Amino acid sequence: MSRVVILRTLAGPFSSAWAVVFTAVLFGLQHLSQFAVTDRPAEEILWNVLLSAVAGFAYAAFQLRFSWLWPLILCHTAHDFTRIMAGQEAPDSWYAVVHVLLLAFGVLLLMDARRTDRLP
DSSP states (O other): OIIIIIHHHHHTTSOHHHHHHHHHHHHHHHGGGHHHHOOOOHHHHHHHHHHHHHHHHHHHHHHHHHOOOHHHHHHHHHHHHHHHHHSSOOOHHHHHHHHHHHHHHHHHHHHHHHHHTOOO
16 A cells, blocks of 8 residues: 555655655554554554654665565565564664665665656
């Protein structure tokens, strides 16, 4: 939904970069629902919202550049599945490295999409 409907809707009135950023922010904010469905501490939920927005940025940039949703579905599913099945949290340094790489990946894809003028 975020990467197809919302991204395409926002790409009309906004530049591709802003459409990706707004899509990422909305994707992150969707994770505020954890306040209603979990008993996790607020700090942990807000951290998850931020990390989800960063991942959402990379996912939206990928969708903008390639218009191919299935890899994004598989990546998101694999992330959720491994996080649930791990039984313990990864170190903060792991999350930092992964999300810096996701942010860099998203920026590179967005720069490439802008250079080739590919819109969703």
